[in-house]
Amino acid sequence: MNQVKLITGNANPELAKAVAGHLGIPLANVTVGRFSDGEIQVVLNESVRDDDVFIIQPLCSPSNDYIMELLLLADALKRASAGRITAVIPYFAYGRQDRKVNPRDPISARLLADIISVAGVNHIVVVDLHAKQVEGFFDLPVDHLEARPVLADYFLRLGFDEEDTVIVSPDIGGVARARNFAKVFNAPIAIIDKRRPKPNVAEVVNIIGEVEGKKAIIIDDIIDTAGTIVNAAKAIKERGATEVYATCTHPVFSGPAVERLSKAVKEGVLKEVVVTDTIPLGDKAFEGAKVLSISGMLAEAIRRIHFGESVSKMFNF
Secondary structure, three states, X not given: OOOEEEEEOOOOHHHHHHHHHHHOOOEOOEEEEEOOOOOEEEEEOOOOEOOEEEEEOOOOOOHHHXXXXXXXXXXXXXXXXXXXXXXXXXXXXXXXXXOOOOOOOOOHHHHHHHHHXXXXXXXXXXXXXXXXXXXXXXXXXXXXXXXXXXXXXXXXXXXXXXXXXXXXXXXXXXXXXXXXXXXXXXXXXXXEEEEEEEOOEXXXXXXXXXXXXXXXXXXXXXXXXXXXXXXXXXHHHHOXXXXXXXXXXXXXXXXXXXXXXXXXXXXXXXXXXXXXXXXXXXXXXXXXXXXXXXXXXXXXXXXXXXXXXXOHHHHOO
């Protein structure tokens, strides 16, 4: 293979530019536009023959458009004889549809994995999948990165330590994530016991663990409508926590999320909402939202992949 080339669609070009800046290379000259009828047009304006090409494209809203951009970019690269095509997907759409909940449901995450493979992608890089078993849906090498070092470093710089910190999982399914995050601070964890009467609606039933007199960090992979996070923060505050922070990797922020989070910050329920730039906030930014960049982590992963070095060693801490 020849040189590294970075390509981006329209999902998060600012993140791709930041990654390129860390690596000291420009983004490749590619046009991703629309025909007059709305169909996606992809044009490679430079040679990629035998190059090691990385497509940086989170599959955020409007996810179906950005999925098609990724597929067409991969197909164009394959037909242009790229040496290796790596899809860097900071946010993997349909990741929560990883199993059949009802008898006749699709397994949408598996279908998307198959489509990406058929398009010509040779290698996948993802960040904090909702369910790790989604890795197994790909018949390709997958590097699963964690935003934990980026998020944890921010709180360490704020002075969080084992004496006054508790890490809170917003549900039973996130316990492993909370435990791994708590190891950085040598802090205890607490768990929100909740019920979900219908999709995107959560009710806090109980808090397992001690939060009184502590600074609480609620950690999740995704904040979607923010109902779970805000209800959890209120319950933790009522139990005597001095401050409550919410943090996640992927700020989906759909529906009433921004309104709920902004109100919680203004009312003092949440001190701050700390997220990464896997998904651009755009007009969903609000006072009290802190965005941390994963561009340096992605750049280092790309460098290691290109030179055949271990990626897992980035997370041995």
